[in-house]
Amino acid sequence: MAGISFYTNPMSRGQIVRWMLEEIGEPYDMVLLDYDTSMKAPGYLAVNPMGKVPAIVHAGQTVTEAAAICAYLADAFPAANLAPPPDRRADYYRWLFFAAGPVEAAVTNKALGFVVPEGRERMAGYGTFDQTMNALENAISGPAWICGDQFTAADVYVGAQVDWGLLFGTMPSRPAFEAYAARLRDRPAYRRQKELDNALIAEVQQGGQ
Template structure:
């Protein structure tokens, strides 16, 4: 038994937290949940009333929402070096919450093939797809990572979102963004996480057949 439990589905945003956990490098248990099944029933419904994954339970405390889990794990396990010092977190927080706000909104709307018309963009937190990616390009120009020359949990989240969109053909990606994603994902923890989730997804297909 460990004091860290990870609730996920291998075909979800839980892949981001799987990568984060592999970066942290501490033992954890995984509970695989099914859409429309165990994800919407007790006991998980009490863990996350939103009935979605991912979530973690660490020493009896539940954390949900991808950005919150990334930030929590980086702070809970500082030896992994996934967050800057408290006095140097401006860019870290900016990128982390850009990913959970404008970039996540762009991802979700892109999935349903909707981009707000010009007269409605002020109603959306990201404005538009074009504005979001233009802003991200500007923010990343002249730096390897969100915090300059070091990889952090903020990069893990931003690169995951971009990687999903590129993998599924939602965006082509500019040379700058492609290089950024390649740089961030060229890590052993990322490769381990992908293998674990790929195998878990295949096991779920076998069990369902």
């Protein structure tokens, strides 16, 4: 029995957490959930009252929200070297939470067709979509990773946002975004995650035919 229980659906943000799990290289037990049934069942609502994935249970502790799970796993498994030393975590925390907050909100609102009314930008938190994209570009414009030469959990979470944004057209195609995504896609753990989740997606789609 693995020490990590991973609750997911292949067509969800669970892909982010699987990537992180593949990066740390520890065994995990996967629990596949369906949006309309098992994700709303009492058993899973006891894990996450929101009735959504991903979630993990490790050492008797439950963690939900993909960014929080990435940060938790980096700390729980320090041998994977996916978090900087505490005295060098400024960029790590800054951009991890920036992606979970302003980026997520700005991209979602734009995809839904919501535009912040002029003069109400401060209330929105992220200001405008363009401001958010400019700040994100600044974070990932270096030649390596968010925390310099060290790839971290922040790159998993921020990178997943950029990767999906480019794939689905919810983020603009900028040279810095494309270069960052290309570096991410070369990582063996990223490739394993895609193979595993794409295979599951194919099974789900085939079963629905």
